[in-house]
């Protein structure tokens with residue numbers, strides 16, 4: 001992982017990628033280059049901007065296994081889910097989500113419900129195992145969408161999307177992938193919507209996320225929030241609005257797409273691809289496993305809802321006996337280890353760039 005690590009400048013003890021992922025040199029350079037290019041345009045700047053945007057969409061599509069027409073840039077995970085929730089306003093029925101989801105996968109559904117959209121069914125999952133079995137009873141013939149995080153932000157539990165697909169084959173499967181994209185192998189696969197901001201594991205910075213959609217998502221989601229960029233012949237200013245919605249994923253744009261964000265995300269993807277998606281995936285899981293093992297060795301109580309390797313991710317949470325999580329986080333910070341507290345637990349999220357020595361320092365500091 002030396003090549004991957006050489007792209008970054010954060011200190012070795014930074015293990016907070018589930019919160020924010022410092023961007024790479026390549027991302028910084030890509031942003032500086034596009035800003036410079038549009039600051040001193042050779043004439044009409046539109047072809048340059050649109051060309052860079054379309055090239056970025058192709059990179060994003062390749063990364064999550066879809067054609068460029070099936071992916072668009074989003075400023076945040078929430079924005080993508082808002083498009084989906086408001087796209088189902090008139091669909092009736094219900095939407096099923098785990099109750100403990102990060103709020104990005106809650107507010108869009110609640111707002112849409114309040115505006116007359118599908119009933120929101122929030123499922124209690126006390127053991128943190130977001131499985132098909134846990135969601136099955138909430139799903140019925142009226143379910144129009146099931147929406148889950150691929151990796152839970154609080155526990156690190158990784159869901160089996162195929163299994164969840166199987167309990168609601170007719171419903172749209174919506175996936176918030178922000179806690180996996182850039183760390184683990186992620187593809188749209190048999191899901192219908194995959195959305196992820198770029199500010200965490202992807203290390204692209206803010207307003208640099210992606211939304212990938214299936215063919216049936218494109219068919220079913222009414223482009224309720226789409227604006228002028230999201231229509232056919234957007235540059236035909238002779239024919240008055242409204243025009244019909246585009247047939248590709250750019251129909252989910254409220255206005256001009258965030259070209260800088262798209263360029264940053266494409267650069268971030270290239271960093272992962274240069275290191276190897278599988279190699280990064282393995283390195284992240286290696287490091288989170290070491291964190292978990294060493295934490296147990298020094299007496300921590302691990303919050304580990306996973307039973308098999310496929311349910312693990314880059315996130316590990318634990319707490320030390322007789323110490324508030326916030327105190328543990330502060331103690332680690334003094335040793336140069338950056339982690340977060342989430343709901344009374346210490347959340348550690350190392351990336352492929354995290355050196356093993358930093359994880360050993362984490363354990364030694366925990367041990368006191």
Ligand SMILES: Cc1ncc(COP(=O)(O)O)c(C=O)c1O
Nearest residue numbers: 076077078102104149153178197
């Ligand atoms: C699972 C999950 N989804 C989404 C977000 C962030 O949402 P957004 O990109 O809309 O700010 C976070 C941030 O912590 C998260 O953990």
